[in-house]
Amino acid sequence: MKTKTIKxxxxxxxARIFEAAxxxxxxKLEALLSLxxxxxxxxKKTLEMVMSTISRNAQGRGLTPEILDSILSEN
Numbered sequence: 185m186k187t188k189t190i191k192x193x194x195x196x197x198x199a200r201i202f203e204a205a206x207x208x209x210x211x212k213l214e215a216l217l218s219l220x221x222x223x224x225x226x227x228k229k230t231l232e233m234v235m236s237t238i239s240r241n242a243q244g245r246g247l248t249p250e251i252l253d254s255i256l257s258e259n
Contacts, residue, residue: 195255
């Protein structure tokens, strides 16, 4: 399978974890992300439906509007 490098923005903690991972762990994370992105883009669901599902999952895991604001304001 041919691959191509892309850039994505993630929060600082995710970046730190990825950068500290071994080469094997990075390859696994990259494969997992690639599969998830592929599944999302091939889905018949609209972007709005995907975002709604992500939002419900995040709220179910304890993400509040205040926490989200805090994450988004980190620079």
